[in-house]
Amino acid sequence: MDLLKSIETFQLVVEHKSFSGAAHAMNLVPSAVSRQVSELEKWLGVRLLQRTTRSIGLTTEGRAYLAKMALISQNVEELKGVTPTTATLKGELRITAPLILGKYILPPILSLFRKQHPEVKLSLFLTNRNVNLIEEGYDLALRVGELVDSELIARSLGEYKIKTVATPNYIQRNGEILIPQDLKQHTCLINSARQTPRRWTYQMNDKVIQIKVNGEIESNDSDVLREFCLQDQGILQLPDFQTNHLVKKGKLIEILSQYSPPPQQISLLFTRNRLMGPAQRTLIDFLVSQFDKSPIEEPIR
Numbered sequence: 001m002d003l004l005k006s007i008e009t010f011q012l013v014v015e016h017k018s019f020s021g022a023a024h025a026m027n028l029v030p031s032a033v034s035r036q037v038s039e040l041e042k043w044l045g046v047r048l049l050q051r052t053t054r055s056i057g058l059t060t061e062g063r064a065y066l067a068k069m070a071l072i073s074q075n076v077e078e079l080k081g082v083t084p085t086t087a088t089l090k091g092e093l094r095i096t097a098p099l100i101l102g103k104y105i106l107p108p109i110l111s112l113f114r115k116q117h118p119e120v121k122l123s124l125f126l127t128n129r130n131v132n133l134i135e136e137g138y139d140l141a142l143r144v145g146e147l148v149d150s151e152l153i154a155r156s157l158g159e160y161k162i163k164t165v166a167t168p169n170y171i172q173r174n175g176e177i178l179i180p181q182d183l184k185q186h187t188c189l190i191n192s193a194r195q196t197p198r199r200w201t202y203q204m205n206d207k208v209i210q211i212k213v214n215g216e217i218e219s220n221d222s223d224v225l226r227e228f229c230l231q232d233q234g235i236l237q238l239p240d241f242q243t244n245h246l247v248k249k250g251k252l253i254e255i256l257s258q259y260s261p262p263p264q265q266i267s268l269l270f271t272r273n274r275l276m277g278p279a280q281r282t283l284i285d286f287l288v289s290q291f292d293k294s295p296i297e298e299p300i301r
Contacts, residue, residue, distance in 0.1 A: 004076065006040040007069045009033055010048060014058065014066060063135075070137045071271075091279045092121040096133075097142040099193060100222065100239060101266065102126035106142070109290045113283060120279050128193050133271050139280050140287075141269040152269040155284065157291040159263040161240040164200075165252040169232045177235070177255045180204060180211045187234040188213035193220040200237055201261040208262065239264070266291070 012022035019030040048062035180202040229236040246252040
């Protein structure tokens with residue numbers, strides 16, 4: 001049995017959800033595809049697929065082995081990706097990151113990496129949910145905040161602060177905000193992408209507190225909310241790298257600075273139990289070095 005070929009066949013069956021679909025993709029007859037999967041099941045000693053007359057589905061063991069096989073296939077591709085004579089990095093790296101980092105911080109850093117290693121393909125998936133790296137086949141994940149993935153290795157990339165801001169016109173028209181509790185009498189701009197959109201965190205009297213805020217404008221995009229804020233529509237919490245240049249220009253005023261919430265930690269995560277290819281290792285070191293070089297800032301266009 002050609003193990004790698006059988007693994008590829010099994011993956012195609014799952015992808016096409018049928019033996020005939022996989023057979024067409026491989027230019028084989030369905031019986032040959034079925035035989036390869038059966039041989040793989042026999043070799044592993046488990047049933048990978050639940051077969052019926054109308055459909056096929058993954059067994060519990062099949063789902064577990066599919067994730068492991070994805071790593072094997074990727075490692076094989078990474079082994080092909082390095083030319084020994086030139087040491088040119090090749091291959092594809094899949095990265096996931098929250099929207100706030102993917103939109104503002106990562107593009108210039110990853111562009112610089114691509115200039116140095118033009119034959120490495122990068123796939124960047126932005127989402128605020130915690131992606132399962134193993135099951136979903138990602139090489140690296142950037143996360144913001146407290147970590148809960150015990151099976152992953154974490155490298156710290158730095159941190160950023162959350163600032164509360166408003167325009168001078170808004171403050172002049174609606175009055176000063178002296179303590180976090182004053183926010184209850186003001187209009188706040190709500191970021192629905194956050195886990196607790198209408199509860200803002202602050203530090204007060206050596207304690208972390210949450211203030212329930214209200215507002216009539218809500219969006220899952222911080223750029224949109226920042227524009228509303230600049231139009232005197234309310235008070236907003238944003239990362240410092242999105243507000244610093246506007247505060248310096250006097251377009252926004254930072255309020256409640258003495259009660260600022262704890263900084264948000266940025267971490268780089270990757271799986272513990274896998275063979276790491278040279279492209280992935282190089283990108284990890286590159287990201288760490290780039291975040292160390294300069295403060296986290298939004299590119300000003």
